[in-house]
Amino acid sequence: MSKIFQATCNNGNLILDEKLSNEWEGKSFQVILVENDEIEVKKQRFFEFVERSSFTLPDDYQFNREELYER
16 A cells, blocks of 8 residues: 655654544554745646647547557
8 A cells, every 4th residue: 555645844744734544553654855946846837748749620620440450
């Protein structure tokens, strides 16, 4: 099971923004730290890529799966 939590570093301690549920009690975890700003930059790059790579298909367009295997 995995979940992404928001947290703040305070005097060298990582303080989660929400309390963990009882199902996590007694378990060990590996923690990967990613700054929020880094996530926002990557998200913005992704949306810019999508915008550059997108195009509009005609309303009557139909994808023919069989044509992939006819070659």
